[in-house]
Amino acid sequence: MSKIFVDACLGKETEYTPVWMMRQAGRYLPEYMAVRADAGDFLSLCHAPQKAASVTIQPLDIVGVDAAILFTDILVIPDEMGMDLSFVKGEGPKFSDPLTSQADLDRLIGGKEASDKLTYVYDTIKLLRKELDERGDEIALIGFAGAPWTLATYMIEGQGTKTYNLCKKMMYSNPELLHNILREVTEVVKLYMERQIEAGIDVVQIFDSWAAAIEPSKYDEFSWKYMVEICDYLKSKYPNIPIIMFPKGVTPFIERGGVYGNFDVFGVDWGTSMAMAKDKLGDKYVLQGNMEPCRLYDQKATTECVEALHDIMGGKRHIFNLGHGILPDVPVENAKHFVSECQRVSGKK
Numbered sequence: 562m563s564k565i566f567v568d569a570c571l572g573k574e575t576e577y578t579p580v581w582m583m584r585q586a587g588r589y590l591p592e593y594m595a596v597r598a599d600a601g602d603f604l605s606l607c608h609a610p611q612k613a614a615s616v617t618i619q620p621l622d623i624v625g626v627d628a629a630i631l632f633t634d635i636l637v638i639p640d641e642m643g644m645d646l647s648f649v650k651g652e653g654p655k656f657s658d659p660l661t662s663q664a665d666l667d668r669l670i671g672g673k674e675a676s677d678k679l680t681y682v683y684d685t686i687k688l689l690r691k692e693l694d695e696r697g698d699e700i701a702l703i704g705f706a707g708a709p710w711t712l713a714t715y716m717i718e719g720q721g722t723k724t725y726n727l728c729k730k731m732m733y734s735n736p737e738l739l740h741n742i743l744r745e746v747t748e749v750v751k752l753y754m755e756r757q758i759e760a761g762i763d764v765v766q767i768f769d770s771w772a773a774a775i776e777p778s779k780y781d782e783f784s785w786k787y788m789v790e791i792c793d794y795l796k797s798k799y800p801n802i803p804i805i806m807f808p809k810g811v812t813p814f815i816e817r818g819g820v821y822g823n824f825d826v827f828g829v830d831w832g833t834s835m836a837m838a839k840d841k842l843g844d845k846y847v848l849q850g851n852m853e854p855c856r857l858y859d860q861k862a863t864t865e866c867v868e869a870l871h872d873i874m875g876g877k878r879h880i881f882n883l884g885h886g887i888l889p890d891v892p893v894e895n896a897k898h899f900v901s902e903c904q905r906v907s908g909k910k
């Protein structure tokens with residue numbers, strides 16, 4: 562049985578346009594908060610396959626999305642490369658010893674060894690595969706990784722950043738070191754995604770959340786080409802597994818015709834016009850997105866946007882989603898409203 566979400570990613574005509582939400586498993590759901598409390602903290606939850614699988618399933622049952630996204634975090638890769646990740650309450654992720662030199666990089670664990678350590682992720686996927694198959698429905702499971710650039714920003718800054726000054730200092734004054742870091746991370750992501758596919762995911766998404774920090778003329782050199790390299794590797798082994806690329810905030814890169822590569826779906830962020838993206842990319846790639854996530858605070862604003870997106874895309878070569886992740890204070894009722902409005906306009910019975 563082929564899954565509608567997978568078919569839609571591959572550009573086949575489907576009965577309706579599937580919908581899911583980035584960050585759909587998370588803090589806006591009281592049920593998520595309960596499982597996280599039970600696990601102790603966020604990282605312990607990522608390390609507990611039964612619990613991670615259960616929060617992956619929650620948005621299917623609670624908000625009715627058409628695809629599940631594996632519950633884990635992009636930062637488990639640098640953690641397993643030896644960077645000692647912690648989450649400080651109210652402050653977000655922290656690495657105690659950020660990368661400043663080649664010697665720092667040389668101390669990290671590389672490709673196969675690092676990907677071998679992520680067994681808790683593969684175990685979560687195996688549990689989910691079994692559960693989704695038992696449900697007998699058509700729900701696809703999305704696996705994911707961070708883009709090498711986005712991962713490198715945390716590895717170099719040691720935390721989230723507004724200015725990216727340490728990464729950018731490296732980009733302009735020691736590009737060779739930044740490329741060495743990006744190459745090393747790319748190797749781990751390739752093997753990690755391969756292992757996720759072997760464990761049972763149906764679709765791959767690569768999140769380049771901090772793409773907009775790079776000036777457009779440098780975006781290919783420092784990020785996109787590494788993402789494309791990951792796609793080439795995965796497509797050579799698994800041509801039927803769709804790949805979604807989500808570089809956030811790269812409107813000028815799209816406009817100037819910079820997008821290329823062997824992948825299936827381009828995730829359009831909320832700051833980019835869907836009509837422009839369709840014009841530039843719609844023939845070559847299926848488009849995903851792109852409601853501004855804050856529209857979820859108001860049901861009328863949500864309906865307006867869903868209808869406008871449907872008018873632009875006409876139910877073809879499109880996957881409904883937000884243009885970035887759902888925020889923790891969105892009412893669950895409004896998330897359900899978004900999903901049901903997408904399903905209404907696209908005629909899901």
Ligand code: 1CP
Binds near residue numbers: 603770
């Ligand atoms: O308090 C908590 O419970 C932790 C909050 C949280 C959650 C629910 C974090 C910490 N990560 C996650 C899960 C997560 N992270 C998923 C789960 C699956 C789903 O989407 O439902 C996914 C896909 C991610 C991916 C992720 N983590 C990204 C890329 C996507 C995006 O939103 O841009 C990024 C940048 C991260 C880093 C990260 N992890 C957590 C936080 C708070 C952050 C962002 C920190 C920052 O702004 O720099």
